[in-house]
Amino acid sequence: MSTVQDFTGYQPTWCPGCGDWGIGIAIKSALVQLGLSPSSLFVAFGIGCSGNMNDFLNAYAMHGLHGRSIPNAIGMKLANHKMTVLAVVGDGDCYGEGGNHFLHACRGNHDITVIVHDNRVYGLTTGQSAPTAQKGYKSKSTPLGIIEESVDPLSLALTQGATFVAQAFAGDTIHLGQMIKQAIEHKGFSLVNILQPCLTFNKINTYQYYMKHVYKLDDTHDKTNMLTAVNKARGVYEEKYALGVLYQVEKTAFHEQIVQLDSTTSLKDRDKFTDYNQLLPYFK
Amino acid sequence: MKTFVWKIGGEAGFGIMTTGLAFSKIVSRLGYQMFDYIEYPSLIRGGHNAYEVVVSDDRVGSSPGSIDFLVCLNKQTFELHKDQLSDNAFIIYDKDEFIPETKSTLIHVPFKKILFSLKGQQIMKNTIALGASLALLGTDLKIFNELISQQFRRKGEDVIKFNEQFAEKGYAYIIEHYKENIQQVLLPLNSESQLVMTGNEAFSLGAVIADCRMYVAYPMTPSSSVLTTLAAWQKTSRMVVRHAEDEISVINTALGGSFAGVRSAVGTSGGGFALMVESVSYAGIAEIPLVIFISQRPGPATGMPTWTEQGDLLFTVFAGHGEFPKIVLAPGDMEEMVGLTTEAFNLADIYQIPVIIMSDMYLSESHSNIKESFVTDLIKNYQVNRGKTITQTNTTPYLRYSDSSDGISPRLIPGVAGSFYQANSYEHFEDGHTTESAEERIKQVDKRARKIRTYFNNDFKTPMIYGNFNEAEVVFVSWGSNKGVILDVQKKLRSRVKTAYIHFTHVYPLKKEAVIPLLNQDKRYVLIENNAEGQFGKLLQMGLGISFSETILRYDGRAVSQQEIINKVNLK
Numbered sequence: 001m002s003t004v005q006d007f008t009g010y011q012p013t014w015c016p017g018c019g020d021w022g023i024g025i026a027i028k029s030a031l032v033q034l035g036l037s038p039s040s041l042f043v044a045f046g047i048g049c050s051g052n053m054n055d056f057l058n059a060y061a062m063h064g065l066h067g068r069s070i071p072n073a074i075g076m077k078l079a080n081h082k083m084t085v086l087a088v089v090g091d092g093d094c095y096g097e098g099g100n101h102f103l104h105a106c107r108g109n110h111d112i113t114v115i116v117h118d119n120r121v122y123g124l125t126t127g128q129s130a131p132t133a134q135k136g137y138k139s140k141s142t143p144l145g146i147i148e149e150s151v152d153p154l155s156l157a158l159t160q161g162a163t164f165v166a167q168a169f170a171g172d173t174i175h176l177g178q179m180i181k182q183a184i185e186h187k188g189f190s191l192v193n194i195l196q197p198c199l200t201f202n203k204i205n206t207y208q209y210y211m212k213h214v215y216k217l218d219d220t221h222d223k224t225n226m227l228t229a230v231n232k233a234r235g236v237y238e239e240k241y242a243l244g245v246l247y248q249v250e251k252t253a254f255h256e257q258i259v260q261l262d263s264t265t266s267l268k269d270r271d272k273f274t275d276y277n278q279l280l281p282y283f284k
Numbered sequence: 285m286k287t288f289v290w291k292i293g294g295e296a297g298f299g300i301m302t303t304g305l306a307f308s309k310i311v312s313r314l315g316y317q318m319f320d321y322i323e324y325p326s327l328i329r330g331g332h333n334a335y336e337v338v339v340s341d342d343r344v345g346s347s348p349g350s351i352d353f354l355v356c357l358n359k360q361t362f363e364l365h366k367d368q369l370s371d372n373a374f375i376i377y378d379k380d381e382f383i384p385e386t387k388s389t390l391i392h393v394p395f396k397k398i399l400f401s402l403k404g405q406q407i408m409k410n411t412i413a414l415g416a417s418l419a420l421l422g423t424d425l426k427i428f429n430e431l432i433s434q435q436f437r438r439k440g441e442d443v444i445k446f447n448e449q450f451a452e453k454g455y456a457y458i459i460e461h462y463k464e465n466i467q468q469v470l471l472p473l474n475s476e477s478q479l480v481m482t483g484n485e486a487f488s489l490g491a492v493i494a495d496c497r498m499y500v501a502y503p504m505t506p507s508s509s510v511l512t513t514l515a516a517w518q519k520t521s522r523m524v525v526r527h528a529e530d531e532i533s534v535i536n537t538a539l540g541g542s543f544a545g546v547r548s549a550v551g552t553s554g555g556g557f558a559l560m561v562e563s564v565s566y567a568g569i570a571e572i573p574l575v576i577f578i579s580q581r582p583g584p585a586t587g588m589p590t591w592t593e594q595g596d597l598l599f600t601v602f603a604g605h606g607e608f609p610k611i612v613l614a615p616g617d618m619e620e621m622v623g624l625t626t627e628a629f630n631l632a633d634i635y636q637i638p639v640i641i642m643s644d645m646y647l648s649e650s651h652s653n654i655k656e657s658f659v660t661d662l663i664k665n666y667q668v669n670r671g672k673t674i675t676q677t678n679t680t681p682y683l684r685y686s687d688s689s690d691g692i693s694p695r696l697i698p699g700v701a702g703s704f705y706q707a708n709s710y711e712h713f714e715d716g717h718t719t720e721s722a723e724e725r726i727k728q729v730d731k732r733a734r735k736i737r738t739y740f741n742n743d744f745k746t747p748m749i750y751g752n753f754n755e756a757e758v759v760f761v762s763w764g765s766n767k768g769v770i771l772d773v774q775k776k777l778r779s780r781v782k783t784a785y786i787h788f789t790h791v792y793p794l795k796k797e798a799v800i801p802l803l804n805q806d807k808r809y810v811l812i813e814n815n816a817e818g819q820f821g822k823l824l825q826m827g828l829g830i831s832f833s834e835t836i837l838r839y840d841g842r843a844v845s846q847q848e849i850i851n852k853v854n855l856k
């Protein structure tokens with residue numbers, strides 16, 4: 001059995017009190033509970049304070065480019081689908097720079113878990129507004145208030161085909177850990193959008209703010225009803241943030257539909273192709 | 285040497301490509317060598333398509349510029365190509381559509397009437413025309429019928445029979461009305477089995493031979509047929525072929541696959557490659573092997589999508605921010621495309637860097653034939669060489685970027701129990717963790733740069749020289765797809781001028797000591813490139829201090845022609 005210590009890399013450099021600390025702890029505890037080890041895990045980290053977890057979490061990891069972690073994760077999964085694959089990304093990373101990859105990964109139902117640190121700012125580049133910033137939010141890049149409406153990432157995922165969509169709050173690491181664990185256990189594309197206070201740059205969406213505006217979905221919530229889920233997701237525009245699994249359905253994952261991949265051997269481990277008698281007649 | 289050119293033209297969207305390829309396969313199966321070239325506008329319907337096949341009993345790699353047999357499925361074909369007709373040319377046409385005004389021998393075939401009588405569709409005009417062509421060239425319909433059976437196998441015997449009658453009618457019409465015009469130019473030759481392929485198919489085949497297991501792309505002319513070919517083969521080859529949402533996803537998916545341990549490649553043209561460039565730099569610092577196939581077309585921007593150019597060499601060579609090694613290879617024909625592709629996958633694994641194969645529309649979409657034994661020998665002899673890739677390690681902690689004298693560190697395939705590491709796009713310590721230390725930075729920059737020295741020592745290939753260099757009065761210098769035309773010109777000039785051709789395939793980086801002695805002799809050098817700025821010349825100037833006073837630079841979207849090289853040589 002692995003322990004939290006096994007997953008623990010360098011001492012994090014996040015600001016004291018940053019929501020990322022809670023996310024780091026919740027991810028590790030979910031991994032331990034699932035019996036995974038750093039050697040059975042692929043993680044694609046984005047670039048941001050969020051992505052900086054690369055040095056703090058042990059795994060076979062790609063710390064790639066800003067916005068491009070999802071395709072990295074997809075490539076790793078296709079090459080070796082025996083491994084669990086996470087993408088640990090920021091809101092700017094995933095919904096801005098890499099927004100196109102995000103929506104197509106939902107459609108593809110790739111069996112990866114995308115963990116988004118939604119702090120509504122660009123932390124690492126010192127506080128400009130992120131795609132999830134509330135309309136009117138003032139930041140260094142939008143001193144007069146951001147003109148665009150915020151992205152509603154949960155609805156986006158829901159309507160583009162994600163088969164597991166959850167939201168959690170970095171201030172409640174126990175619940176957050178459960179969400180991450182369920183997301184990893186889910187076969188297919190899973191999203192955990194995490195409301196994450198950035199103490200340094202976001203003075204609006206603080207722990208206190210979220211404490212006032214979040215609520216947990218209860219047993220009456222029908223996880224298989226897309227429209228109900230979208231309704232809950234849209235609460236973001238009324239500052240009502242649902243926590244929990246908004247939506248979950250069973251569907252065949254992307255790699256399971258690739259006929260040349262079999263369930264027992266990964267692409268990496270299969271034998272080399274040799275049957276050229278099948279191929280060469282094509283050229284005659 | 286006997287060479288002739290057969291060309292068919294008609295409205296785009298009516299099967300010219302399929303018919304042209306059938307002709308190429310037929311002459312190839314009869315034992316001839318061939319090279320074909322297609323002209324088509326960036327339209328699906330409504331434009332003009334032309335398909336030209338050069339047939340010879342010796343090696344050919346370009347068009348001589350003249351046409352011996354012109355099949356006009358419409359009037360426009362005649363108008364567009366009449367100036368290229370050779371002295372004894374034949375024209376196959378239908379007088380119910382138009383009557384060509386020309387000295388050439390006219391061969392009327394009633395396409396329209398035959399179509400009408402057999403209730404055929406427009407597209408079957410091609411079949412009639414090919415049947416008639418084969419009769420005129422003195423061969424039979426045996427191979428053509430086999431190709432028809434192959435093409436319609438799944439649709440059943442009736443469909444096969446239905447199509448065959450069009451070929452039969454065209455054939456019979458010639459036998460009946462033009463017996464005295466029949467040319468005996470396609471008598472079967474006794475030669476070994478040959479394979480007909482385009483440059484893109486040659487790359488695809490090379491990728492399979494090299495055990496590439498993941499190919500990711502986004503369609504972009506003229507690279508798209510790599511994607512469609514590999515996709516068509518995927519059930520057989522078991523390669524994972526992914527058409528991703530954009531080129532940035534393309535390269536990052538492939539990097540994910542490569543990091544996870546499978547040989548991976550991507551393919552695109554200049555515009556798509558531009559989108560990939562940041563990720564090429566990631567492959568550089570994280571030392572992830574990757575093969576990138578670029579098929580050039582004239583730019584800038586959307587440019588001329590269905591035409592040819594070598595305008596992206598400098599862009600490719602310098603692609604990626606920051607300083608890191610990469611290798612650029614430029615095959616000149618199908619054998620080199622298959623061979624260098626298999627080599628590229630080894631080089632990517634050995635040096636843990638991006639390796640780029642440069643093609644262009646001319647090489648990518650033209651067919652020529654190569655000996656089947658060349659391919660089967662390659663399959664037999666090719667060794668997958670993954671360099672310092674390892675599947676176990678007993679060093680703890682495992683140092684992914686350990687310093688080494690050859691610049692290459694052992695690369696552990698992820699998934700091994702007890703280990704883990706990251707492929708970091710930030711500068712890193714030997715163990716992969718992020719660092720901003722000046723010392724560690726220098727260590728890693730130097731380590732990565734050292735790979736090039738190792739490459740020069742072990743794998744750089746000095747350019748091939750065709751012709752007798754010592755005796756040559758004129759020395760052509762070029763790279764990539766110009767090889768075909770230059771070799772053809774050398775043959776034509778043989779009785780008049782002694783020439784040599786220095787053919788570069790390993791175009792970047794260039795090993796100075798190996799290349800300078802070839803270029804600093806007291807010779808008449810002529811640099812030949814399919815671009816406006818002489819980009820390879822600039823590379824030689826920059827790296828080796830060599831410049832050229834005589835150049836042939838073509839940038840009108842067409843390949844360099846035999847005639848313009850001959851004219852240049854004759855100038856002095």
Ligand SMILES: Cc1ncc(C[n+]2csc(CCOP(=O)(O)OP(=O)(O)O)c2C)c(N)n1
Nearest residue numbers: 047048049050066090091092093122123124
């Ligand atoms: C292509 C590119 N553009 C811009 C940057 C600069 N950059 C680094 S992180 C970042 C934004 C980070 O914001 P987010 O993804 O929300 O992560 P956070 O720091 O908030 O966790 C930006 C713009 C970059 N590294 N690469």
Ligand code: SF4
Nearest residue numbers: 015018049123198199
């Ligand atoms: S800047 Fe914000 S997001 Fe980044 S570490 Fe500090 S508090 Fe956390």
Ligand SMILES: [Mg+2]
Nearest residue numbers: 090091092121
């Ligand atoms: Mg952010």
